[in-house]
Amino acid sequence: MNITRFTDYALRTLMYVALYQERLITIKEVAERYQISKNHLMKIVQELNIQGYLVAVRGKNGGIRLGCSPSEINIGKLVRKMEKDSILVECFGQDNCCVISPACQLKHLFAEAMESFFMCLEQYTLADLVAPQQQKQLSHLLQLR
DSSP, rough: OOOOOOHHHHHHHHHHHHHHSSSOOOOHHHHHTTTOOOHHHHHHHHHHHHSSSEEEOOOOOEEEEEOOOOGGGGHHHHHHHHHTTTOOOGGGGGOOTTTTTOOOHHHHHHHHHHHHHHHTTTTTHHHHHHHHHHHHHHHHHHTTT
């Protein structure tokens, strides 16, 4: 299973904001720390804001902050939302041209595997990703950029 960059950056953005909850974070800051496109990140932050994971504060001293506690942000549910249009194999999509689709069992196997993937991720929250034992190392690595 591959997740899109969109989902990857969404998770990294939430981790960053969770590490620095005591202040507002700018999109520019996140983009610089992770060395990713600010324009792409703006789209991601907009979606995270719409979904309620982030709150965007406009204005000169604006920025972003978590929309809820890190323990309330379920990783599996977030990945499901972000990957809703992702297809693992051709037969999952609208443009399926595979001639063996009517008799093939791979679709069912892959669907089961994807569900297992999401169920595994649903055991974790953002709080698990930024637990106290990881906070110091994560903060240190992000400050090196």
